[in-house]
Structures are given as C-alpha cells and as structure tokens.
Amino acid sequence: MEVCNLERGISLSVRNDAAFILDMSLNVYEHESTVCPNMPLRALIYVTNILEQWVKGQNIYGRRLVKIPTPRFAVFYNGAEEQPERYPQRLSDAFTNQMKKPELELTCMVYNINSGKNRKLLTKCPVLKQYMVFVGYVREELEMQPEKDLKEAIDKAIDRCIEEGVLREFLTKRREEVTKVTQLDYTFDRRIELEREDAREEERANTERERKAKEEALQEKEKERQEKELAEQEVQKLRAELERYKKQFPEAERDESKV
Numbered sequence: 496m497e498v499c500n501l502e503r504g505i506s507l508s509v510r511n512d513a514a515f516i517l518d519m520s521l522n523v524y525e526h527e528s529t530v531c532p533n534m535p536l537r538a539l540i541y542v543t544n545i546l547e548q549w550v551k552g553q554n555i556y557g558r559r560l561v562k563i564p565t566p567r568f569a570v571f572y573n574g575a576e577e578q579p580e581r582y583p584q585r586l587s588d589a590f591t592n593q594m595k596k597p598e599l600e601l602t603c604m605v606y607n608i609n610s611g612k613n614r615k616l617l618t619k620c621p622v623l624k625q626y627m628v629f630v631g632y633v634r635e636e637l638e639m640q641p642e643k644d645l646k647e648a649i650d651k652a653i654d655r656c657i658e659e660g661v662l663r664e665f666l667t668k669r670r671e672e673v674t675k676v677t678q679l680d681y682t683f684d685r686r687i688e689l690e691r692e693d694a695r696e697e698e699r700a701n702t703e704r705e706r707k708a709k710e711e712a713l714q715e716k717e718k719e720r721q722e723k724e725l726a727e728q729e730v731q732k733l734r735a736e737l738e739r740y741k742k743q744f745p746e747a748e749r750d751e752s753k754v
Contacts, residue, residue, distance in 0.1 A: 514545060521545065521564035525603075528574045528680060534603045535586035538568045542601075568603040571623070573630055580612045581605065625661045632656060633677065649677050 513524040523538055523545075531537075546563055553561050572578055582605050587597040606613050608627055617624040632655050636648035653670055657663050666673060 514541065516564045519562075519564045521566040523566065523568045525568075525570045527570055527572050530572070530574060530576055530578065532584060532588070534570050534605070535568075535584050535601045536589055538603055539586060539601050542566050542568075566601075568601065570603050570605040572605055572607050573609055573627060575634070578605070578607050580607050622662070625656075628661045629653070629656050629666075633681075645678055645681055646674060649674050 513522075515522055521542065523541055525534060525538070527534070549563060550561055555561050570584070584603045584605055586599065586601040587594070590597065606616060608617060608623060610627065610631060617627065629652055632652035633648055636651050637645070640648075653666050653673065655661075657666055
C-alpha cells in the first residue's frame with residue numbers, strides 16, 4: 496500500500512483527508528461535517544495532483560499505454576444537517592452546459608455516518624463507528640449547555656470515551672492533538688455556517704431589491720398608462736368640443752371650407 500496524501504489541496508490550508516493506492520486502486524477519502532456539493536471538483540484537483548506525481552518520469556507522449564491506478568472516491572458525512580444515507584455527487588452537475596453523456600465525469604459516493612445511518616458500514620469499520628460516538632458525545636455536551644466552552648465540551652467527551660473504552664488508546668496518547676483538531680473543525684464549521692447565513696441574508700436582500708425594482712417598474716408602467724389614458728381622454732374632450740362648436744356654428748365650418 497502506498498499512502499499519497501497531498502501536502503496541500505486547493506490552498507495552503509486545505510488538504511485531502513486520506514488517499515492511498517492499494518492493489519492499483521487509488522482511494523481518495525474525504526470527511527465532511529458540512530454539506531459541500533463541490534466535492535467532485537475538489538476530488539478532481541486531488542487526483543490530478545496525485546497522478547501527476549505517479550506518472551513523473553514516464554513517457555506519456557509515447558506509443559506505450561501508461562497504466563494508472565483505478566480511482567475511487569468516498570465522502571464520509573457526519574454533519575448536523577439531515578442528509579440521505581447514501582447518495583452520489585457528480586462532477587457533471589457543475590457543468591454549465593449539460594450533456595447526456597459527459598466526456599469527463601467523476602463521481603463521489605457520499606456516506607452518511609451519523610447515528611442510525613449506514614449501520615453495515617460502521618459495523619465493518621469499528622474505528623469509524625467509535626469516532627462517531629466521540630462526535631456524538633461532543634454534540635451532546637454542547638446541546639446540553641450551549642454556553643459551555645468548546646474545549647471543555649471536547650475534554651468531557653474525551654473523558655467519557657476513555658472511560659467507556661471508545662478509542663481509548665488513541666485518545667489517551669493524542670488527547671491534545673485531538674482537542675486542537677476538533678476545535679479547528681468546529682470553528683471551521685461555524686465559520687462556514689456563518690458564511691452561508693450571510694449568503695442567505697444577501698440572497699434575501701437581493702430578492703427584496705429585485706422585488707422592489709419590479710414593483711417600481713410596474714408602478715412606473717402603470718403611471719405611464721394612466722398618463723396616456725388621461726391624454727387620450729383630453730383629446731377625446733377636445734374632439735367632442737370641436738364637434739359641438741361645429742354644430743353650434745355651422746357658418747364657421749362653411750367659411751373655413753371656403754378658405
């Protein structure tokens with residue numbers, strides 16, 4: 496097995512979670528606690544970087560076919576937002592011009608590993624199952640006392656896991672690292688949540704501006720219609736007065752025709 500995680504992904508601070516080649520299969524795994532429809536695009540960037548390293552020194556311009564590992568992509572989701580148990584995300588969904596048979600496709604299979612979901616998968620992978628127990632305990636601590644300090648909630652969750660034998664050895668040896676990483680994850684998730692709320696607020700503001708603009712346009716159009724209608728009414732009045740004048744003074748009409 497060859498581990499091939501990227502030192503950096505699409506930025507200096509973003510890395511793929513796990514990537515390894517086993518029996519000529521390139522497995523790219525990502526863990527997400529927020530819903531991200533851009534996972535196929537991110538996976539494309541990851542696998543391109545990995546394959547670039549893989550073919551280094553090989554002649555990709557020659558007549559001999561250069562073999563590469565078969566890529567597979569999985570996303571493990573454990574966010575608070577309700578999601579299906581399992582569903583695919585496709586790169587082609589991001590294409591501006593949709594095609595029936597895209598010439599480039601990449602599919603990420605998303606597995607919801609929250610409590611009650613994908614029990615068979617979690618049973619086969621006890622470490623993943625125990626990790627979700629730890630995440631659940633952190634959430635419980637924060638839900639019971641929302642004002643509680645995040646670090647305190649994580650510490651209590653770690654203590655509870657160690658006491659119950661959940662990831663005991665790992666948490667005992669790497670307690671400080673787990674605390675820091677979990678804090679970063681929750682802080683990042685909160686930042687994403689705030690950014691999404693800002694985006695929703697902006698969308699609502701834009702919608703309101705569009706509504707007002709449409710309303711103003713309709714009002715302006717109605718005003719123009721009313722003005723046109725009033726003008727037409729004035730013309731009709733003038734025509735009616737002219738007709739009455741002609742009937743009242745027929746001599747003036749005859750004199751006018753002579754001129």
